[in-house]
Amino acid sequence: MDSVKRVQKFGLVIPTLNEAGNLPALFERIRAALSAADVIHEIIVVDDDSQDGTAEVVQRFAETDPRIRLLVRKGRRGLAGAVIHGWEHTDADLLGVIDADLQHPPELLPLLIEGVNSGNDIAIASRYTQANSTTGWNAARYVVSRGMRVKDPLSGFFAVRRDCLEGIRLQPAGFKILLEILVRGRIKSAVEIPFQFGLRYAGKSKADVKVALDYFSLLSKLSREAFFRPGSR
Numbered sequence: 001m002d003s004v005k006r007v008q009k010f011g012l013v014i015p016t017l018n019e020a021g022n023l024p025a026l027f028e029r030i031r032a033a034l035s036a037a038d039v040i041h042e043i044i045v046v047d048d049d050s051q052d053g054t055a056e057v058v059q060r061f062a063e064t065d066p067r068i069r070l071l072v073r074k075g076r077r078g079l080a081g082a083v084i085h086g087w088e089h090t091d092a093d094l095l096g097v098i099d100a101d102l103q104h105p106p107e108l109l110p111l112l113i114e115g116v117n118s119g120n121d122i123a124i125a126s127r128y129t130q131a132n133s134t135t136g137w138n139a140a141r142y143v144v145s146r147g148m149r150v151k152d153p154l155s156g157f158f159a160v161r162r163d164c165l166e167g168i169r170l171q172p173a174g175f176k177i178l179l180e181i182l183v184r185g186r187i188k189s190a191v192e193i194p195f196q197f198g199l200r201y202a203g204k205s206k207a208d209v210k211v212a213l214d215y216f217s218l219l220s221k222l223s224r225e226a227f228f229r230p231g232s233r
Contacts, residue, residue, distance in 0.1 A: 004119045007094040007117055009042070009092040010113060011042055011091075011094070013082070013095070013097045014099075016046065016047045016048070016054050020054045023054065024057065029105075033109045036110050037109065037114075041092075042067045042069060043067055044069045045058045046071045046082040048073050048077050048078075049073065055072055071085060073085060078175065080173060080175055092162065093163070094113065094116055095165070096112065099157065104125060104157040105196075108125050112193060115193060121161050121187045121190065122164065122191075124158040125195045126193065126195070127152050127195065151192060153178055154179060156175070156176075158178055160181060164186045168186075
């Protein structure tokens, strides 16, 4: 375990679109959670040009906490693209993402960081994992996870080592970026931390028909990529 490279800096991206009502509570919970984690960190809000005052809320908090940063994207939409944009604007060696709607409990953040510090390439907050459980597999999940027993490859709450993604161009369309990371990233080990998916605190879901079509398109592409990879058959 002495050879495990410990995380030096954690960059947490929060993709937003009209999430002003959620951010004050989210920031307070994130800061409380990360105060218990022995790591330098920054919180990067990537906002897709919200019209509800989201940017103003972020700026207000950033005035008293330099670890909070705001990036506004104009003319572009999409959770995956926002996450990639945020990761490109941090020098952190551990990259994370959490939803802004408080359905992901920020209190799990220290456990995700420790999961990577324990020797894993990625730590995933899983809606389906229970201790010592290996049941419930289906073929699609097996393919996209390359045989690693990741039970929630569609989670939107995780932390991954930056060097596992270096040189890989992730697709900005859609909203299930973890799926692509598990297929195309240099992920050799993963740990899943169970959590109970909460109710949205304020605002409304951004999922729509286009989001669903983007997801199925990505899934088809990644499944073909995994099937034709040398040694996959």
